[in-house]
Amino acid sequence: MKKLVVLSGAGISAESGIRTFRESGGLWEEHDVLDVATPMAWAKDPEMVLRFYNERRKQLLECEPNNGHTGLAALEKYFDVQIITQNVDDLHERAGSSKVLHLHGELKMARSTADPMMRYEVDGWELKMGEVCEKGSQLRPDIVWFGEAVPAMEEAMHLASTADIFVVVGTSLNVYPAAGLIEYAPAKASLWLIDPNDVEIPINRHVEVIKEKAGKGLDILTRKLL
Numbered sequence: 001m002k003k004l005v006v007l008s009g010a011g012i013s014a015e016s017g018i019r020t021f022r023e024s025g026g027l028w029e030e031h032d033v034l035d036v037a038t039p040m041a042w043a044k045d046p047e048m049v050l051r052f053y054n055e056r057r058k059q060l061l062e063c064e065p066n067n068g069h070t071g072l073a074a075l076e077k078y079f080d081v082q083i084i085t086q087n088v089d090d091l092h093e094r095a096g097s098s099k100v101l102h103l104h105g106e107l108k109m110a111r112s113t114a115d116p117m118m119r120y121e122v123d124g125w126e127l128k129m130g131e132v133c134e135k136g137s138q139l140r141p142d143i144v145w146f147g148e149a150v151p152a153m154e155e156a157m158h159l160a161s162t163a164d165i166f167v168v169v170g171t172s173l174n175v176y177p178a179a180g181l182i183e184y185a186p187a188k189a190s191l192w193l194i195d196p197n198d199v200e201i202p203i204n205r206h207v208e209v210i211k212e213k214a215g216k217g218l219d220i221l222t223r224k225l226l
């Protein structure tokens with residue numbers, strides 16, 4: 001089977017009711033990134049940070065995968081599909097995709113502030129102050145914040161370099177290092193981008209653009225690939 005590598009972002013979950021970050025009405029319009037998604041924010045006001053991610057987690061419990069997620073899961077019949085997602089939701093997994101690498105962490109997981117390897121599934125939607133790991137340290141959301149390293153990046157670069165087909169869907173390609181992954185696709189790979197809006201592509205190669213929302217865009221892509 002050909003290897004189809006996908007880089008997904010917030011836009012693929014938009015039709016499930018999850019807000020994107022940088023569009024009008026996006027999350028970063030209402031919240032200052034520096035207040036909720038940085039190590040400094042955690043040091044200054046951990047309760048506010050927990051509240052922000054608790055809200056996201058609570059909303060996620062009410063959301064279902066959409067045609068974009070299920071469209072990608074269905075492609076596993078024809079391709080060896082590897083998803084690399086910037087999303088912290090679990091909608092790719094719930095739609096049935098079997099290989100999902102989370103670059104920016106996972107909402108449903110918490111981790112120890114003393115040892116990043118100590119990870120725990122959050123029970124329900126709420127992570128509270130006072131919830132600690134076995135070593136007695138406070139748990140924090142298992143999210144990669146701005147200013148932190150992206151531990152899954154090396155694996156992601158390797159995966160991108162094995163692509164026969166590389167598909168970017170639902171991301172504004174604003175955030176590095178994730179946005180740079182397309183550069184690792186081999187020269188022979190075909191490159192695709194699905195987004196209803198214009199996205200500046202940081203690479204000087206031909207990219208086939210499908211200017212549609214994720215659900216419809218993946219339908220079109222599937223027809224073109226098969």
Ligand code: OAD
Binds near residue numbers: 104169
């Ligand atoms: P953005 O909010 O920057 O971009 C969302 C993209 O989705 C835009 O290009 C939209 O045009 C597109 N979009 C909107 N609706 C769509 C739909 N129905 N179908 C397909 N595409 C649609 O979100 P990301 O690029 O994912 O990181 O943001 C990257 C990172 O920045 C996030 O992982 C997050 C954020 O800060 C952290 O919090 C660490």
